[in-house]
Amino acid sequence: MIAGAIIATYALLAPLTSLDAVQSAGVPLLADKLWFRIATYIAMFMVMATAWNIIGGITGYAAFGNVAFFGIGAYTTGMLVAKAKWPFLAALPLAPVVASAFAALIGLPLLRLRGHYFAVASLGVGVAVGELVQNIDYAGQPLFGGASGLFLPILSIDNRGLFFFYLMLAAAAIAIAVTWWVLRSRFGYGLIAIRENEEAASVIGVNTTAYKVGAFALAAALTGLAGGIFSQWNVFINQDNAFPIEYNVQMILMALIGGTGTVFGPAAGAVLLQLLIQFLGGSLPISFDIPFVSTDARPIVAQVILGVLLVVVVIFMPRGVIDFFGGRSRLSLSYLRRSLRETSL
Amino acid sequence: MADFVQLVVLGLLAGGVYVAVGIGFGLVWGVLNIVNLAHGALVIIGGYITWQLFSAFHIDPFLSLPVDAVALFVLGYTLQRGVINRIIRAPLLFTFLLTFGLNLVIINVLLLMFGSDFRSVTPSYSGQGLELGNVVVPYTRLASLGVAILTAAALAFVLNRTRIGLAINAISADRDAAQLVGIDLRHAYAMTYGLGAACAGVAGGLIAMIQAITPTAGEPYTLQAFVVVILGGLGRVSATVVGGLAFGLVEAFGQSIPGSGSVFANAIAFGLMVLVLVTRPQGLMGRLR
Numbered sequence: 001m002i003a004g005a006i007i008a009t010y011a012l013l014a015p016l017t018s019l020d021a022v023q024s025a026g027v028p029l030l031a032d033k034l035w036f037r038i039a040t041y042i043a044m045f046m047v048m049a050t051a052w053n054i055i056g057g058i059t060g061y062a063a064f065g066n067v068a069f070f071g072i073g074a075y076t077t078g079m080l081v082a083k084a085k086w087p088f089l090a091a092l093p094l095a096p097v098v099a100s101a102f103a104a105l106i107g108l109p110l111l112r113l114r115g116h117y118f119a120v121a122s123l124g125v126g127v128a129v130g131e132l133v134q135n136i137d138y139a140g141q142p143l144f145g146g147a148s149g150l151f152l153p154i155l156s157i158d159n160r161g162l163f164f165f166y167l168m169l170a171a172a173a174i175a176i177a178v179t180w181w182v183l184r185s186r187f188g189y190g191l192i193a194i195r196e197n198e199e200a201a202s203v204i205g206v207n208t209t210a211y212k213v214g215a216f217a218l219a220a221a222l223t224g225l226a227g228g229i230f231s232q233w234n235v236f237i238n239q240d241n242a243f244p245i246e247y248n249v250q251m252i253l254m255a256l257i258g259g260t261g262t263v264f265g266p267a268a269g270a271v272l273l274q275l276l277i278q279f280l281g282g283s284l285p286i287s288f289d290i291p292f293v294s295t296d297a298r299p300i301v302a303q304v305i306l307g308v309l310l311v312v313v314v315i316f317m318p319r320g321v322i323d324f325f326g327g328r329s330r331l332s333l334s335y336l337r338r339s340l341r342e343t344s345l
Numbered sequence: 346m347a348d349f350v351q352l353v354v355l356g357l358l359a360g361g362v363y364v365a366v367g368i369g370f371g372l373v374w375g376v377l378n379i380v381n382l383a384h385g386a387l388v389i390i391g392g393y394i395t396w397q398l399f400s401a402f403h404i405d406p407f408l409s410l411p412v413d414a415v416a417l418f419v420l421g422y423t424l425q426r427g428v429i430n431r432i433i434r435a436p437l438l439f440t441f442l443l444t445f446g447l448n449l450v451i452i453n454v455l456l457l458m459f460g461s462d463f464r465s466v467t468p469s470y471s472g473q474g475l476e477l478g479n480v481v482v483p484y485t486r487l488a489s490l491g492v493a494i495l496t497a498a499a500l501a502f503v504l505n506r507t508r509i510g511l512a513i514n515a516i517s518a519d520r521d522a523a524q525l526v527g528i529d530l531r532h533a534y535a536m537t538y539g540l541g542a543a544c545a546g547v548a549g550g551l552i553a554m555i556q557a558i559t560p561t562a563g564e565p566y567t568l569q570a571f572v573v574v575i576l577g578g579l580g581r582v583s584a585t586v587v588g589g590l591a592f593g594l595v596e597a598f599g600q601s602i603p604g605s606g607s608v609f610a611n612a613i614a615f616g617l618m619v620l621v622l623v624t625r626p627q628g629l630m631g632r633l634r
Contacts, residue, residue: 062438109623115437116380117622120571124615127568131611249445256442303453310446314439315431343435345530 003258003268010042010271011169036161040233042274043168044226048247049254049266050175051222054182056252057260059215060195061111062119064248065126069099069220071242073227075133078150078237088155092228099224100217107216111209114198123248130243149238152231164233171229172267175222180263182218191215192261250277253310280305316340351480352597358483360593361490362551364586366566367573368497369544371585372504374574376517376537379429380437382444384570385563386451387542391417391549392558393459399466399553406466406554410492413546421542426535433534448567455560463557471554489551494586496547500540501582513537517580568611572618578628587630592617 048070055063073095080091110121136143144150157163182188190211193201202208231237250273251266258269280302316336370384391413398404398412424447432439474483504510512533515523524530552558552566569592577588592614599613621628 056438062441064441109619113622116374116378116441117575119437119441120380120568121615121619121622124568124572124611124618128612128615131609135609249442252438252442256438297457300453300456304450304457307446307449307453310449311428311443314435314443314446315428340431343433343439344431345433345534 003262003264006268006271007046007264010039036165038274038278040161040165040168041278042271043165043172044230045251045254045270045274046172046267047168047175047226048223048251049258049270050172050179051219051226052251053255053260053262053266054179054191054222055215055219057255057262057266058179058182058188058195059191059212061212061216062115062252063122063216063219064119064252065122065124065129066219066223066251067243067245067247068126068129069103069223070227070230070247071130071133071239072099072102072220073224074231074237074242075144075150075227076224077228078152078231078242079144081152081232082145082150088232092225092232095228096221096225099227100221103217103220104213107213108209111212111216126243126245126248130239133243134239145238147238149236150231152235152237154235155232164229167229168226168233171222171225174225176263176267178218178222183263187211187214249310253313257313276309277302277306315343352601353594354480354482355486356594356597357590358486358490358593359597360590361486361493362548362555362589363569363573363592364589365489365493365496365544365548365551366570367577367585367589367592368500368582369541369548370567370570371574371577371579371582372500372544373538373541375580376513377425377429377433377534378437379433379440379444380571381538381541382441382567383447383451384541384545385565385567386448386455387417387421387545387563388549388552388566389455389558389560389563390420390451391546392553392562393455393464393549394546395550395553396464396466396558399468400464405468406550407488407492410547410550413550414543415546417546417549418539418543421545422535422539424542425538426531429538430531430534452560452563459560461559461561463559464553465557466553468554485554489554492547492551493589496544497582497586500544503540504582509533509536513540565611569614572614575618575628576621578630581630584628584630588628591629 048066052063052066055061055066076095076098077088077091080086080094081088084091106125110118110125113121133144134142134147137146142148154160155163182191190201190206193204193206194208194211198208227242231242234241251270254269254273255266256269257273258265258267260266281299316339366384366388369387370381373379373381373384394413394416395406395409398409399406428447429440429443432443468485471485472483474481475487476482502510504513512523512528513536515526515528516530516533516537520530523533548566549563552562556562573588573592574585575588576591577584577586595617596610596613599609
């Protein structure tokens with residue numbers, strides 16, 4: 001309910017920021033161009049958090065390396081546009097295809113692992129793929145642009161910012177629609193059965209390997225799609241912006257804040273957390289000064305606050321922040337005490 | 346042939362650091378069932394203590410290792426008692442995220458304190474080495490391998506011969522039964538994490554002598570510790586020692602392949618890990634439970 005409201009507010013307000021009327025009228029806050037870029041970033045994280053939810057929330061496999069699929073999507077589209085001179089819209093559909101093919105390939109060995117083993121192995125894949133992409137050489141030349149990255153030709157259309165915003169928003173809508181479908185399908189019931197008890201699921205006839213690999217590949221396809229759009233939107237990609245390790249945790253935290261296993265939760269969490277990250281980092285038009293902190297130290301202090309926040313959310317609100325708004329529970333001392341007692345020694 | 350011997354020597358020496366990093370990580374994982382993503386950050390705290398004592402007071406880095414161990418033990422005990430104990434019964438994703446959050450806080454506090462400059466500890470004897478024919482054995486690396494083995498032996502002694510060690514073994518075997526016989530779980534858990542952190546501190550001191558450190562320099566060590574523990578087999582200190590040395594060897598030989606260099610270090614480490622997990626999940630030295 002509340003998750004839907006957050007997303008609806010976002011979807012209504014965000015495009016306003018680009019309208020000429022708003023710009024020329026100088027409506028406070030909305031008229032800032034920066035908002036618009038942030039709005040597109042939010043849509044990007046909506047896709048990633050919603051996609052993570054399919055493997056992490058619905059199937060219950062704690063994937064910590066999904067950024068690999070984002071990067072693979074970005075580099076697929078990037079290579080086709082920059083090197084093979086394909087038109088962007090022809091190159092984009094290949095991003096999810098390549099990302100999910102890769103996920104299926106590594107999913108076969110990785111998804112045999114469980115618990116910690118799967119989590120860290122997937123984290124390792126995320127790190128290793130970025131490293132390989134930057135360092136693979138072919139005939140003495142870096143195959144994927146190497147350390148200097150890839151430059152894509154700028155798309156020559158009007159309202160470029162608006163175009164990419166809607167494209168990213170469409171990807172988010174697709175991700176949410178896919179989740180909605182999954183949760184109502186035989187496939188989704190199989191995934192939930194795997195999350196609750198994998199042996200039991202296997203006994204009642206769920207082909208666990210195929211289902212798990214399917215969920216992993218589906219999540220990879222959506223994440224790769226976001227990566228593909230990002231590459232043309234940002235025009236420049238390299239290891240740092242296509243494989244940022246911190247995205248792994250951000251998408252999980254978004255899903256967690258919004259509520260894992262739900263349709264709209266992860267997307268709502270993406271809106272909240274991304275706004276908070278930008279706010280703390282000082283890049284929002286409405287900003288504030290952190291006392292005793294110089295501008296240079298500010299991004300670092302923002303990271304400290306984010307880390308403390310992560311610890312607090314995990315300890316006190318393991319069911320997500322959204323839990324408080326839906327009328328299911330109220331934020332109170334006894335709620336916090338109860339969450340604490342459930343998990344502590 | 347001399348190249349081969351040199352590679353073996355360098356690999357084993359490098360393995361010393363992996364042993365030191367791995368034993369603390371393996372202890373926390375095996376007993377508390379926590380994959381401690383903040384382990385590398387704890388390691389680097391140890392490195393900064395050694396660096397600070399060396400640069401401000403010219404204290405020999407090997408002499409500051411006990412300081413690292415004690416400081417990190419106190420920090421680790423406090424962290425477990427105050428924070429991590431509160432989510433010890435939560436699903437694994439939460440312990441993962443919690444330790445990642447701690448990692449983020451520690452690294453950025455270090456950045457605020459020390460900046461992102463490279464810091465190195467260079468006592469007068471660094472850079473010197475023993476020459477045996479064509480094979481060179483650097484003194485600091487040889488000594489740090491010795492220290493790592495000694496630390497592992499000390500940890501094994503604590504775990505097998507002392508009262509708290511027996512308590513730790515008991516909670517590792519069966520938490521509820523351990524509680525029934527009167528073991529203070531909160532204290533025993535905090536002691537376990539404290540011991541793990543103390544080993545991380547020693548590892549950090551050793552690393553500061555071998556490479557220049559920055560606040561983020563510990564991150565690769567978290568992942569490598571995980572691979573080392575899997576390689577040896579979870580649950581015993583001696584298995585981690587074997588895992589660490591084996592990992593050092595694999596890395597040395599991997600890096601010697603022409604054209605690969607050190608850039609594929611992570612890819613090699615994780616390829617190895619997946620291979621071990623799929624073919625021999627109990628590790629080189631592990632017993633099937």
